[in-house]
Amino acid sequence: MVFLAEHFVRSPQWTWYILFYFFFAGIAGGAYLVGTLLRLSGDARDEPAARVAFYVSLPATLICPILLTADLGASWWKFWHMMVDVTPGDTGLNFKYWSPMSVGVWALLLFGFFVTVSAVDAWMRNRGGGIIPMVVNRAFNIIGAIVAIFIASYTGVLLSVSNQPVWSDTWVLGGLFLASGLSGSAALIALLIRNRPDAGFSLGRLHQADGYFSVLELALIIVFFITVGAAGALARELPGCRFGPSPWPGSPDLSSRRAATCGCGPRGDRAPSRGCVSTRSWSPSWSC
Amino acid sequence: MAAIKAGEEYGFFTDTSICIGCKACEVACKEWNQLQGDSPAFLDDSYDNTGSLDAQNWRHVKFIEHVPDQSATAGNGTAWLMMSDVCKHCKHASCMEVCPTGAIIRTEFNTVFIQQDVCNGCRNCIAACPYSVIGMNQETGTAHKCTLCYDRLQGGLEPACAKACPTQSIQFGPLAELQQAADVRLATLHSQGVTQAQLYGRDDKVYGGLNAFFLLMDKPETYGLPNADNAKLPSRNDLGGYLGAAVTAVLAVIGGLVAFRRRGTP
Numbered sequence A: 001m002v003f004l005a006e007h008f009v010r011s012p013q014w015t016w017y018i019l020f021y022f023f024f025a026g027i028a029g030g031a032y033l034v035g036t037l038l039r040l041s042g043d044a045r046d047e048p049a050a051r052v053a054f055y056v057s058l059p060a061t062l063i064c065p066i067l068l069t070a071d072l073g074a075s076w077w078k079f080w081h082m083m084v085d086v087t088p089g090d091t092g093l094n095f096k097y098w099s100p101m102s103v104g105v106w107a108l109l110l111f112g113f114f115v116t117v118s119a120v121d122a123w124m125r126n127r128g129g130g131i132i133p134m135v136v137n138r139a140f141n142i143i144g145a146i147v148a149i150f151i152a153s154y155t156g157v158l159l160s161v162s163n164q165p166v167w168s169d170t171w172v173l174g175g176l177f178l179a180s181g182l183s184g185s186a187a188l189i190a191l192l193i194r195n196r197p198d199a200g201f202s203l204g205r206l207h208q209a210d211g212y213f214s215v216l217e218l219a220l221i222i223v224f225f226i227t228v229g230a231a232g233a234l235a236r237e238l239p240g241c242r243f244g245p246s247p248w249p250g251s252p253d254l255s256s257r258r259a260a261t262c263g264c265g266p267r268g269d270r271a272p273s274r275g276c277v278s279t280r281s282w283s284p285s286w287s288c
Numbered sequence B: 001m002a003a004i005k006a007g008e009e010y011g012f013f014t015d016t017s018i019c020i021g022c023k024a025c026e027v028a029c030k031e032w033n034q035l036q037g038d039s040p041a042f043l044d045d046s047y048d049n050t051g052s053l054d055a056q057n058w059r060h061v062k063f064i065e066h067v068p069d070q071s072a073t074a075g076n077g078t079a080w081l082m083m084s085d086v087c088k089h090c091k092h093a094s095c096m097e098v099c100p101t102g103a104i105i106r107t108e109f110n111t112v113f114i115q116q117d118v119c120n121g122c123r124n125c126i127a128a129c130p131y132s133v134i135g136m137n138q139e140t141g142t143a144h145k146c147t148l149c150y151d152r153l154q155g156g157l158e159p160a161c162a163k164a165c166p167t168q169s170i171q172f173g174p175l176a177e178l179q180q181a182a183d184v185r186l187a188t189l190h191s192q193g194v195t196q197a198q199l200y201g202r203d204d205k206v207y208g209g210l211n212a213f214f215l216l217m218d219k220p221e222t223y224g225l226p227n228a229d230n231a232k233l234p235s236r237n238d239l240g241g242y243l244g245a246a247v248t249a250v251l252a253v254i255g256g257l258v259a260f261r262r263r264g265t266p
Helices: A016-041 A044-071 A073-082 A100-125 A134-160 A173-193 A201-230 A233-237 A256-262 A276-282 B024-033 B094-098 B124-128 B150-154 B160-164 B175-191 B234-259
Strands: B010-015 B059-064 B081-086 B104-106 B112-114 B135-137 B142-144 B170-174 B198-200 B212-216
Touching: A016 A044, A016 A100, A016 A134, A016 A173, A016 A201, A016 B234, A044 A073, A044 A100, A044 A173, A044 A201, A073 A100, A100 A134, A134 A173, A134 B234, A173 A201, A173 B234, A201 B234, B010 B081, B010 B175, B024 B059, B024 B160, B081 B212, B094 B104, B094 B112, B094 B124, B094 B234, B112 B142, B160 B170, B170 B175, B175 B198, B175 B212
Parallel strands: B010 B212
Antiparallel strands: B010 B170, B059 B081, B104 B112, B135 B142, B198 B212
8 A cells, every 4th residue: 555645844954964974974884894895705805905995984984973963053062962861860871772863873883983993903904913813803894894784874764764755755765875875985995996006906896896886776766766656755746747756846737725735835944844845946936 | 720730631722713813822922932933024925924833933823825715605705724833742752752862751741842951953853743843943952842831830820822812712721621622612513514623633543642632624634734644653664764774785795795706816
């Protein structure tokens, strides 16, 4: 049965800080996973590229909490409330497994540990000896890679676990973000090693992996449009079309009934949005 | 009304059939809660100039002006619909479900309350609220919404909006009493032939029941309210979202292992 959700929500206005957080979380998680896969599946000649991957994931991870904290605005100094509940008489640690933001905070902390150890280890290895024996390191990387997969994907799930139009009409976003992060980080690592003779062996293999990740991403984008279309969100977001973006959203085929229920118009940011906010970004003038 | 006691359930019954759109509730709310209000603006498709509930508007009289032009029956002209909208204080609250800081709590009056000293402005609740109730106050960096006059209740006073409402469209009281009053009012309207009148949030079909529930003069969608089929909690997407990510992860790992597989000896 197709679930035709109608939405009457306001946009949370997660803008640039959060957009860049999504990007860097994808690169950080993707690079860590690529590094781990290079170490697990590749041979000794892939080790230099794997170390580059762990190098990449460290700064990409470190910038994430900075962006998230900056997004809190005037309350930035209360970032730690994500972890500690300071409700008077009910203090304790916060963890809601059903709220991706709550899980994500802890995952980011955990991932920071894995990334730091792996990057320092890679740095030491480039200078003679790692801090962890390779056998233990592989196990460490595998556990870290699981956290990395979570970091690269939970942001998409977080968007879906809401009542926002489009976001909450699909189950694809988490996977899409992961595939996108993997593809981007594979390409970035390939870019970084292109002038390094010691890592040159991995270049073609990274291109091949990037190809697979891109195909996966493309497939997920198609599934995304199918799920959103099936939920009726596209028709709602882009009035006048049924299952795909119509050439000109805002085409005037709206019934007066629709205008009445929508209750929206070009009212600036305070418009009650039943998906009207995103419609605005598609078309400068629209009738709803 | 009997004394307000902690431990009892309180709420609003907003009867839109007698709302005259005077916005006294909005003014009283701003006065008591010291809300500055947004900068005045003309909203060019409506006589309403409040727009929507947000950090500065905890009551908002919605004007539903786009009604058909012809009379429903002879001698019975058309009328705009007015509805004094407010936080619904849902039994199963979407905002409370996603809040990562524990700032959103249920009070001793069974209302939903955002603790300003705990909230850190992540805005996850804004993405979750299906009623577009919560707004971000940029000055404090926290999420704001109706508190159901928590401070007044603690002092034994009814909320400012209910106190100010000149038509008793907004009624405050113990939830059970309000539900009883709503049933009586609905029966009266139906007996007068006003068959389109219906209660919204009186039973548990919408978010487990609303502490601030309504008598509407049309179907919920007309007022921009999700109907019983659409009123879903954000957590419905947890399983699907994580499963989608897990399947993608398996495919991506296989792809990576294939691309990086050993080909001969170094």
